[in-house]
Amino acid sequence: MGSISSKLYITIFLLVIATSTITYNYYLLNTLRDKEKSSIELWAKAIEYNGIPQHVEIREDLQSIYSELEANNQLNRAEKTRWIRSLQRVDAELANSALDFVATEIIIKNRFEVPSLVTDSTGNILYTRNIEGGKINEELVVEFSELNQPIKIKVGNESSSEVQYVYYGESDTIKLLKYFPFIQLSFLALLIGMAYYSWSTAKANEQSNLWVGMAKEAAHQLGTPLSSLYGWITLLKETELSKEQAQEIMFELNKDTDRIQKVADRFNKIGSLPELKEQRLEPIIHQVLDYLEPRIPRLNKGVKLIREIDTSTKLPLNAELFEWALENIVKNAIDAIVPNQDGSYVKVTSKQIEKDVYISIEDTGKGIEKRNLDQIFKPGFSTKKRGWGLGLSLTRRIVEEYHEGKVQLKWSEFGKGSEFQIVLKCS
Numbered sequence: 015m016g017s018i019s020s021k022l023y024i025t026i027f028l029l030v031i032a033t034s035t036i037t038y039n040y041y042l043l044n045t046l047r048d049k050e051k052s053s054i055e056l057w058a059k060a061i062e063y064n065g066i067p068q069h070v071e072i073r074e075d076l077q078s079i080y081s082e083l084e085a086n087n088q089l090n091r092a093e094k095t096r097w098i099r100s101l102q103r104v105d106a107e108l109a110n111s112a113l114d115f116v117a118t119e120i121i122i123k124n125r126f127e128v129p130s131l132v133t134d135s136t137g138n139i140l141y142t143r144n145i146e147g148g149k150i151n152e153e154l155v156v157e158f159s160e161l162n163q164p165i166k167i168k169v170g171n172e173s174s175s176e177v178q179y180v181y182y183g184e185s186d187t188i189k190l191l192k193y194f195p196f197i198q199l200s201f202l203a204l205l206i207g208m209a210y211y212s213w214s215t216a217k218a219n220e221q222s223n224l225w226v227g228m229a230k231e232a233a234h235q236l237g238t239p240l241s242s243l244y245g246w247i248t249l250l251k252e253t254e255l256s257k258e259q260a261q262e263i264m265f266e267l268n269k270d271t272d273r274i275q276k277v278a279d280r281f282n283k284i285g286s287l288p289e290l291k292e293q294r295l296e297p298i299i300h301q302v303l304d305y306l307e308p309r310i311p312r313l314n315k316g317v318k319l320i321r322e323i324d325t326s327t328k329l330p331l332n333a334e335l336f337e338w339a340l341e342n343i344v345k346n347a348i349d350a351i352v353p354n355q356d357g358s359y360v361k362v363t364s365k366q367i368e369k370d371v372y373i374s375i376e377d378t379g380k381g382i383e384k385r386n387l388d389q390i391f392k393p394g395f396s397t398k399k400r401g402w403g404l405g406l407s408l409t410r411r412i413v414e415e416y417h418e419g420k421v422q423l424k425w426s427e428f429g430k431g432s433e434f435q436i437v438l439k440c441s
Contacts, residue, residue, distance in 0.1 A: 024209065028202055036195045043191050050128050050185060055165060057143075058180040061132065062167040076101050130182035131155070140178065158183045236277055239270040246270070279334050288416055290330040292441060295371060296323050298333055299364060302340045306348070316354045322363040325371055327440050332416065339412040339421075342405035343375045343434050350379025350432065366440070373436040374424070381428040390423065413438075 080101050083094055131142040133155060142150055158164070158181035165180040184192075246263050249255075255263065300323065307319050347360045361376045382390060391410050413421040419438040426432035 028206060032199055032202055035198050039191060039195050043188065046185075046188055046191070050182070050188070051162070054128060054130055054180060054182045057130070058165045058167050061178070061180070062169060076104060128182050128185045129158075130180060131158070133179050133181065135177045135179075154183075155181055236274060239273040239277075242270045243267065276334060288332040288335055290332050290417070292328045293331055293333065295325045295327070295329050295331065295364065295373075295438070298331065298337060299323055299325075299340065299362065299373070302337050302344065303362060306341065306344055310348060316356075316358060317348055317351050318359040320359050320361040322361070325364040325366055325373075327366055327371065329371065329438055330417070330441050335412045335416060339409040340373070340375075340436070342409045343421075343436075346405060347375055347377035347379060347432070347434075350377055350381075352380065369440045371438045371440060373438070374433060375435075376431065376433040378431045381430055381432055382423070382426040383428050387423065387426070 080098060083089070083097055083101075086094070089097075127144050129142075129144045131145060131150070131154070132140045134140060137152070137155065139150060139152075139155070145154070161183055162181070165182075167178050167180060169176050169178055246267050250260075250263060300321070303319060303321060310317050310319060344360060344362065351358045351360070355378070358378045361374075363374045363376075365372055391406050410421050413419045413436055417438060419436060421434065421436050424433045424435045
C-alpha cells in the first residue's frame with residue numbers, strides 16, 4: 015500500500031512538472047512571437063514610410079534655385095560650385111529623412127533576427143532580410159505564409175502607389191523553444207526510468223531480504239520446540255519411566271507439537287489473505303504475555319513484565335498472526351534491555367478511545383539511534399548480532415495490511431528506552 019501511494023505521488027508530481035513546463039513554454043513562445051510580430055510590423059511601417067517622397071515642394075524649390083544658379087552668368091564657376099554643393103547637401107538630407115527615421119526608431123539589425131522578405135502584388139520577391147541566399151524561392155513565401163499572416167503595406171504617393179507584402183518566419187530562438195518541452199519531457203522520462211529501475215532494484219533486494227529473513231525466522235521459531243521434542247524422545251528411549259512421568263512427558267510433547275503447528279499456521283497465513291474473526295483482544299494479549307513471561311529469565315534476567323490491559327471490546331482479528339505481531343515487539347523490547355539492569359521493565363498497556371484501540375509496548379532499554387529510526391521497519395535491518403531483521407517488518411505487514419491498523423514508533427531516546435504503539439479500529 016505504501017509503495018503504491020508513493021509511486022502515485024511521484025507520478026502526479028512529475029505530471030505537474032510536465033504540465034507546468036509545457037504551459038509556461040507555450041506562454042513564452044506566444045510572448046516572443048508577439049514581440050517578433052511587433053518588430054516586423056515596425057519594419058514594414060519603415061519600408062512603407064521610406065517609399066513615400068518626403069518634402070516634395072521644398073525639394074522642387076531647391077531644384078528651381080539650382081537651375082537659376084546654373085543660368086546666372088554673374089557668378090563665376092567657383093561660386094556656382096560652392097552654392098550648388100550646399101543645395102545638393104540640403105536636398106540629400108531632405109530625401110534621406112525616412113532613413114533617419116528607420117535609424118532612430120527601429121533597430122535594423124533585428125534583435126530577434128527574424129527571417130523576412132518583401133514581395134510585390136504579383137508575388138515577386140523584392141528584397142529579404144536574415145535569409146541565406148540559397149534559400150530564397152517561392153516555396154519560402156508559402157512556408158512563411160503558413161506560419162504567419164503576411165503584413166500588407168502601401169509604397170509610394172497617392173498618384174503612384176504599389177501594394178507590397180511582408181512575409182516572415184520564425185527566429186532560431188522560437189525554433190529552439192518549440193523543441194524544448196520534448197527535450198525536458200525526454201529528460202523527465204529518463205529520470206522516471208532511473209527511479210523505476212532504482213525502485214525495482216530496491217524492491218528486489220527487499221524481497222530477497224524478506225525471503226532470507228522468513229527462512230531464518232522459520233528455522234528460529236521451529237528450533238526451540240524441535241529441540242525440546244528431541245530431548246523428550248531421548249528421555250523416553252533411555253529412561254525407564256513411571257506411568258505418571260510418561261503422562262507428564264506426553265503432555266509436554268503435546269505442547270511442543272502444538273507450538274510447531276502454531277508456527278506452521280503463522281507462516282501459512284503470511285502468504286495469503288487471512289480470515290478475520292470478531293473476538294476479544296484482551297485474552298490474545300494475555301496469551302502472548304503468558305507465553306513470554308516464564309521465558310524472561312532465559313531471554314533477559316531481571317526484567318519485570320507489567321500489564322495494564324483494559325480492552326473488553328471485540329475486534330476483527332486473526333489470532334495467530336496478531337499474536338505473532340505482538341510477540342515480535344515484546345521480545346524486541348526485552349532484548350533491548352541491558353541484562354540485570356536495576357528497575358528495568360517492559361510495560362504493555364491497552365485502552366480504547368472512541369472507536370480505536372491503542373496497544374502500547376514501552377521498555378527501559380537501550381533505545382534506537384536517530385540514524386536508524388527510518389530503517390527499523392525495513393526487512394533485513396537489525397542492530398542485534400543474532401537478529402534476522404524480520405520481526406518489525408512482519409509486524410507492520412500483519413497490522414497494517416491484514417488488520418488495516420497502524421503500528422509506529424511513538425518515541426525513542428538512546429540510552430533511555432522506546433515505546434511502540436499499535437492502533438486498531440473497532441468493528
